[in-house]
Amino acid sequence: MVVATEVLLSDIPIVKKSYQGANIQKSGKRKAESGKLKVFFRAFYYLCAKKTDITMANFLDLVTERYSARAYSDRKVEQEKIDYILECARLAPSAVNFQPWKFILVESEEKRKALHAGYAQEWFQQAPLYIVVCGDHSQSWTRKKDSHDHADIDAAIAAEHICLAATE
Numbered sequence: 001m002v003v004a005t006e007v008l009l010s011d012i013p014i015v016k017k018s019y020q021g022a023n024i025q026k027s028g029k030r031k032a033e034s035g036k037l038k039v040f041f042r043a044f045y046y047l048c049a050k051k052t053d054i055t056m057a058n059f060l061d062l063v064t065e066r067y068s069a070r071a072y073s074d075r076k077v078e079q080e081k082i083d084y085i086l087e088c089a090r091l092a093p094s095a096v097n098f099q100p101w102k103f104i105l106v107e108s109e110e111k112r113k114a115l116h117a118g119y120a121q122e123w124f125q126q127a128p129l130y131i132v133v134c135g136d137h138s139q140s141w142t143r144k145k146d147s148h149d150h151a152d153i154d155a156a157i158a159a160e161h162i163c164l165a166a167t168e
Helices: 029-049 058-067 077-092 109-116 149-166
Strands: 101-106 130-135
Touching: 058 149, 077 101, 077 130, 077 149, 101 109, 101 149, 109 130, 130 149
Parallel strands: none
Antiparallel strands: 101 130
């Protein structure tokens, strides 16, 4: 992930749809909702089990095809592809399903140049679109026994979902 301290995230236009995950309340309400979550997870696993076209061989093919691009065309990325990639990222697993992330699309020439100031590699400057993945430590789960904050791990998993969705 590229970090550009010169860019104020509030200055970058956010995607039309909200791609921030629906966070579970960090209070006693979670216990009241736990029954609903169990039903949801059961339904999720049932739906996954019914999909016969998803196999380990397909996943292995996907991760084998993934690579770090170092050259880009200058054509605009279609909105349908952007929506698909962001939806895949939104569905990434996170600690206690808090989903402590925001995805920021950077498409305008002005904002892209602001990011270039933070990372001046030529290949990076060729990309027609950036998806900045931000982990929000105020929204993430922290393990009580050692105070380990999972925001960075959760954001990294979401970023990998972006890479895999773009490969597909």
